Amino acid sequence: MPLYKIENLTYYYPEAEKAALNNISLEIEDGEFILVAGGSGSGKSSLARALAGLIPDFYGGRIGGKIYFQGWDIRAMDRRKLARQVGMVFQDPEKQIVQTHVEAEIAFGLENLGLDNEEMLRRVAEVICFMDLEQIRGDFTANLSGGQKQKLALASVLAMQPHVLVLDEPTSQLDPVSAEDILNLVKRLNEEMGFTVVMIEQRLERCYHLADRVLLMDKGRIACDGSARAVARKTIKGCAPFLPPVARFFAGLQAPAVPLTVKEGRKLLRSCLNIKETGAARPAPGAGDACPADYTGRRCAVRLKNLWFTYPGGQEVLKGVSLDVGEGEFVAVLGENGAGKSTMLRQLTGLLRPDRGTVEVFGQDVGKNGFKEIRKHIAYLSQNPNDYLFQDTVEDELLFTLKNFGLKDTSAVDEMLERFNLAQYRRTNPRDLSSGERQRVALASVLVTSPGLIILDEPTRGVDFRLKAELGRFLQQEAAKGRTVIVVTHDVEFAAEYAARAVMMFSGRVVSDGKKHDVLGKSVFYSPQLCKMCRGICDGVLTFSEARDRIYPLITGGAVVAEGPGVTM
Amino acid sequence: MTGTTWGLYITIAGIFSAALLMLGMEKKAGLNARQVSLIAMLAAFCAAGRMVTGVALLFLQPTMFLVEITGFVFGARVGFFVGAMTPLISNFFIGQGPWTPWQMICWGLVGMSGAAVRYLFPRAGYKTITVLCFVWGYLYGAIMDIWQWSVFIRPLTFQSYFLIWAAGFSFDSLRAAGNLIFCAALGGQSIKILRYFHKKMDVRYLENI
Amino acid sequence: MFGKLYYQDKGLFLQSFHPAAVLVYFLVLLVLSLLYDNPLYLLSLLFLLALLINGVDGMEAWEGFLKVGVLMTLVVMVVNPLVIRAGATIIWHGPAVPFLGRLDISMEAIYFGAVSGLRLLVIMSIFCLYNLMVNPDNVLNLFSRAAGKSALMVALATRMFPAMVRDLKRIKEVMQLRGVDFEEGSLWERVKKYSVLYNVMLLSSLEGSMEIAESMQARAYGSGRRSVYSRKLLRPRDYLSMGGSLLALSAAAWGLHNGCGRYAFYPVADALVGGSSTLAALFVVLFYLSVPLILSEGCKYCRFIKSKI
Ligand SMILES: Nc1ncnc2c1ncn2[C@@H]1O[C@H](COP(=O)(O)OP(=O)(O)OP(=O)(O)O)[C@@H](O)[C@H]1O
Ligand SMILES: Nc1ncnc2c1ncn2[C@@H]1O[C@H](COP(=O)(O)OP(=O)(O)OP(=O)(O)O)[C@@H](O)[C@H]1O
């Protein structure tokens, strides 16, 4: 008997005209590790909610079809019984912690199940050991870091000892290393403890290979379903971009097998290339060639000199940060959680004053209240797009910014709405939009003044591949127009694909700065998958197009180089 | 001397009635997850408003009217909880004092009075609420003075109470003025926003297709 | 600034009591501070509290509380002489005032005002100590058996508060960069500007509350009777201090019944020490009340005591 059996499930949220889930039929076996991928708004979260019994219990709405869990109709099941079996971890760790203290939070679910105290003590102790939370067991939950919160959210679900674990983008805000930690943990749960795992992820390079089975969703339907390899093979033909970069690379080669991990990729690449000595591929054509121009001659847009900063009552966050960014540069700032990236951006905008050191923007010293003079030339997008949305319509949102700066010319509004594909939502309330659309509204509302400096704080979180590509290209165009772009991101692939320069921060210091090939190419953890694959075989490859241009011509194995499908991200 | 124990009675009465009100309200209500998190969130919001914006705007706090509106939109129980928890939460961060129970009762009453407005004048808008908020600015001071008066002042006469009240008159006026301004400026939209979420919370029709 | 709870766990002995024991202790202290009139008794309570506050490293916090206390004391000291006519030693014959009658300021009234102020300081100190000594989370845990939902709401709101303050700051920055000047304009204009901030906050936090509710629901909240997770242990020190508090209360009741601790201010103030029984009663009560202090000090210097409690 399958663990889950879904028959013709169709679901509409209350007052929605479009079905969030459309005639879904699905069986899930015990012990499977399922990865759910798909575009923004394709119904991934809705499916997860359905599996956890939150749809329609919590949301209401219209529903058709049946979901059986272990042969029971999920809607007829006792909620407590279901909750014992199915645990769900949500996307935003900030919005799922209830109690004030770590230990109490882990016990919260157990209390709800009505367990007795001894049982609870045992389980809490177990989970704390397993998840390695001993250090913070008595801490105030509001003060935990993002990664700790995410771990805690997972721990508090694990304590309920569920059978099935449903994870909705559990690593969206984590740096690559901590994300890896969580994913490995999930893998361990699946392999060593027999959990059935259903995981939603946008950044496939991190978890595609972990999954036994991949579901691709599109417009509320399941577009593709099968083992990871089978789906990879299938999607290669259909040119769908839901593949990790390694697989996408070989898609164009019509290779006999589809590699999913760096290891497999390297093996296959070696065999294809027929290279005896590694590194003998055509010498790297000067790693810098990919960067269009040299910036030394340009005017300096941002100059940070020896910046030190400590939050009141905190530790030192910035320790001697120096950074020069020329006009027209596109810089990606990477680094672990809590490295001080956001803090540096706030110094840049003049919102925080450095304790020591100077900040110059467009040649102007950002002194006290300096942001008042320079803010007309700065577009700043914070980590949370919801911070920007409060007007009744999307259009008003853009007009609000214009009005504040006393700009009368409202033609920019139309242009921006066109540009970000928001024209049809002009009169919609921004709070009714999906997360990707909200992101675009927020972006449009800060870019409407055509600023010279664009600063984005993690614009890629929870954003699907298509929007990411759109955003990346947009920013590249802006940079080409002579605007300066600074993006903080945890998404290495995004940085490698679109930025020209990368800056790595580590505990308040800039530890590496330079052309992205120098910075990302040499890093172990902060390097894109293709770079890892080509390292030692053909150095200096970061992006897909580079890999294609440099390696395809070398292929000697007789494989035909197929241009076209699956090539652009 | 006689009346010594009044201070004790009033203090104990404050603590117990705050506790009993909370308990009683809770026992009557079948609060589900949505309501629990909504109440907690609004209380945290009010507490933050009470603590943070006070300094920037001459100690005027954009909070009391929101508690009132919460009661107006969500009913007496939610209004009471949000009100009663507001001072409690903020005092966790700046220190609890002997006044906490009385503050809880006062704020709770503010929330309940909002519900009373809706009950008495179902068609009332934010103007009625604004007037009530202004009155509460003074009333709040008047109630809060009872404790100080009963514990520290002898004899317990109307005159002595009046003097204590007069001593705090300027603060009360500031509070009342703040309530008036904020409610006039923000009342309308707050009612709109809260109504929107009220609808979202309660209308959960389920249909099979 | 609002990122931390007022209570900070410093791992001190005095912070290790069971919340029930501490609550009983504080209730007794509060009752006694309200019942006693004798300035000597109040002073001794204040002295005891000072020692305890010192024991939890709270001198700095105490200063803050005392400042508020002194401010309120001044009000009390001004109001009392204005309304009290019972004192015999008149030091100033004032004019007749319409509402209050003749303003005769007596020595005793001032004295009473001062003692009331002292009482206020004692009460402030009790709360100061309470804030430093008890983890509010543990108290909530204690109450969650009786009022689980309220306790949960308080916990959730307490946890959301710092996040809310952080959000507020962040949104304010975002608004400033979008061209809103919060410092400029008349009061009304400024309130209008803050209304933008307020709207964003309210919308975001209400949306957030739905997400939290969903997460609670997914963890079986409201699916039946809840149990309570408690991890605090009752140790001998808790029984000792609880016993001490109750004995202190009964001793005080007995003393008050016999006039120890009572004090008449009017028409002429009593002597501070009415007889040896006054001192004896005071001593007994103070001894019982200082059980936690004695344990704390004993623990510092004597391994034997530490191992037994
Ligand atoms: N609470 C809700 N109320 C109404 N409509 C909703 C709600 N949540 C989602 N929807 C709608 O349902 C559809 C599917 O949303 P869902 O959240 O499942 O997508 P998703 O694949 O998880 O997207 P994302 O990658 O952005 O998280 C979307 O059109 C969305 O607008
Ligand atoms: N307002 C604040 N007050 C005190 N400390 C703060 C404040 N904001 C951030 N910090 C601390 O400063 C450090 C750096 O924070 P910052 O937000 O700059 O990190 P980040 O690199 O942006 O991390 P992330 O990738 O998680 O966004 C962290 O340790 C954080 O706890």
Ligand SMILES: [Mg+2]
């Ligand atoms: Mg989603």
Ligand SMILES: [Mg+2]
């Ligand atoms: Mg950040």
